Amino acid sequence: MQFSTLLTHLSGGENQPLFLGDDPELKAAAALDQASQGDLSFLEPGNALLAALAETSASALLLPPDPELHAKATERGIAWISLKNPRLGFAEALEQLYPKSPLPCGIHPTAVVDATAVLAEGVHVGALVVIGANSRIGAGCILHPAVVIYPDVEIGPGCELHSHAVLHPGSRLAEECVVHSHAVIGSEGFGFVPTASGWRKMPQTGLVLLEEGVEVGCGSTIDRPAVGETRIGAGSKIDNLVQVGHGVVIGKNCAIAAQVGIAGGAKLGNGVILAGQVGVANRAVIGDGAIASSKSGIHGEVAAGEVVSGYPAIPNRLWLRCSAVFSKLPDMARNLRQLNQSN
Secondary structure (H helix, E strand, C coil): CEHHHHHCCCCCCCCCCEECCCCCECCEECCCCCCCCCEEEECCCCCCHHHHHHHCCCCEEEECCCHHHHHHHHHCCCEEEECCCHHHHHHHHHHHHCCCCCCCCEECCCCEECCCCEECCCCEECCCCEECCCCEECCCCEECCCCEECCCCEECCCCEECCCCEECCCEEECCCCEECCCCEEEEECCCEEEECCEEEECCCCCEEEECCCCEECCCCEEEECCCCEEEECCCCEECCCCEECCCCEECCCCEECCCCEECCCCEECCCCEECCCCEECCCCEECCCCEECCCCEECCEECCCCEEECCCCEEHHHHHHHHHHHCCHHHHHHHHHHHHHHC
């Protein structure tokens, strides 16, 4: 694809400063330090950009609005366009350079589909898929090989379920959701009642609701509650190996990174970001736009827009001050002992 053709598919690409040079033909995309002739790459604002630009072999670049970078790329003869959000442009470019191959509509002969299940038009059902009784699959859905759909599952139009994804009874997916391999939606929540003779299982009869555009990564689990619902808000993205407990409510457009654990009944507002290995305690409440850095432990309430770190989580600025002291604690303790002995 010619660079000039690619530009027509980029949002924010019209009327922006650009240098076409020889209008290179692009065959692939690559990271800046790994790009070669025929590759597209991009830069974001940050340190050492000029040095990186001076060394890349990319044929075309998506650059931030920086005249110095523009001049350097032009000097090197690299075609470029200036975008306010080069990373977004790169994502759009990848869709053009690596288009998905459409899958044929129909049901593979090895699939097992219950007679009471309802499949809309344009559905692709791969090999060894199982679809249980009274489940409904929306138009244009893609079910890759070995997906298991239990009875009483509803999947909206345009969803994609990757190989070995499992949806348990009571799972409800709105349109355009993506569930990756080995993710489990609607598994029984961890509900047990202590008795004199041991643990009594609490039946899990509620619903798990994924609103439109939710994406669930490989190996993640979203639990079904005893009653009521577990809900993931529209546009939220869940990374690999995330545990979402029963009765959790996650707002819209949240980002949950790998190995996060969210205990039952917790509530997350809209636009919340949880970095890797964050732990959220039972019934904790996190306000809109809050951010928790990696390995934070949230036990209570986090205000809207707050950035927290540490275990237990405290405001990030306070955590940075505390962490700067940690390495000095042995010396401080020794000095304190000496001071006490001298008194």
